[in-house]
Amino acid sequence: MGKFKNWFIWLTAGYLTLIILLFLFYAFQVKDGSWGSFSDVVIAVYTVLIAYTTNMLLVVGWLTSNSWIDQSKHHSAKELHQSLSKLYFMAHEIKSKSIDLNFVKSFDMLTAANYHKLSSDGEIIFQNAQKNLSQDEISDYLNYVKPIYKNISEKMEKQLILDRKKISSFKFEVMTSSSPFAQSIEQSNIDIIGKVNEIIVMESDFHDTAKPLFESLKVATGYEGFKLIHIPDPVQNELFNNV
Template sequence: MSKTMLKNFCFWRKDILTSHKNYFIVAVITGLYLLTTAYVCTSIYDSEVTNGNWGSVSDILIAIFTGLISWATTLLLVIAAINLNEWKSAKEFDNKLQLISKISLFYLKRFHLRLSEVKIFQLVQDSDNLKKGESKLYLKGYEEAVIKLNAEDIEVERSNAKSLKIELNTIEQDIYHLIANVNTEIVDNIHDFIHACKKNRFKFRANLNADYVSISESLLGSARQLPLIREPKILEQFSSYKSLAEFLAQKHKGINIGK
């Protein structure tokens, strides 16, 4: 028998024993409750009801249905108490699943933010080459029109980048809130992943997937992979530049872009 089969068998046997134990507890409590209820009702009836007639149909029906309602309510409370630990475990697993999903979403949003940034670098470079007459494209007579279109595209990408930064801040806060609700020993690993994701500039999945797999396996008991994304070459071309300000500063010093 393989280790996996043996492990599954042990869990299955444990579940059966736990279920039987729970059923026995419910049966014992139910029996004790019914006996106690019958004794109390009989005592009250004998002591408080004058000239009572146990043969009265209405008395019997009222007693039976009142007992059933009370018994059902008590039974629900007992079942809830017995399954409290299972409910807590299920809730914690849901929190862990949300946490790993948020981490994956942070990775995707961070990739798109970097893509918007490098698109701005590319547009700025293209416009500058057109102004200097160094463009590799045949655009004679259309330089000003293309530069204007580039400026509009730059504003679009800037707006997109701003929105992504706001989303990333929200997702990061969600991650920290979920960490607080999850009993995990890999808090530092998650913080390191977020930090690495912020610093990463190209080869996102290649650089981050191993850490994500480790985190997901620790949280969920099974390894998950980061989503596959098509990464354009411009990410590597501009990987040496952290921000637009840095890009412009280096560019104005005469350093070759992307080298």
């Protein structure tokens, strides 16, 4: 702000002096007491004012260039963080849905013979079933509910396919958003493609797998907000206790 004030004072004083000199010069050139065309003076003054405004804008641009660059880098780093976070959470979501899908698919293995070996997870699913059913009654019950869950699993599978396509687009976003920091990423020896692929195929230890990349990019981008939110690994569900 101090630099701009100094430039403003000097430029304004300089151009005011120029305008005064312009009027004095024009006055000394008067012949026979006639000013001639006043429009000439007006055009000259406006030309000086346009030059003054242009130079003032150049000074403002020069003085704020570093601030603009810093804001641009901050915005780019924020975009990269958001893209990488979306990819991370989608990878976690895909794993969670895969576990749920496998759990629902395992209902195909359910028979009257192993129905009594349901795990606590399985008992929650079938808690509305009547108790003390005979073998035949259990078979009839399973013949009724298994097609329902088969239909559910097919819908879940279709959604997983869409999610896997979505995570591919998130990967593209991450790589695109990292472009402004290509030099610092290379200097920091960050294998961003390899690390992103590791996150996509994670099966467990989600936070520990992704955290090093977030920390490395925090240094490379200089963005203090480049942090990873901790979420626990998806919980594995089992339909049976000992089958």
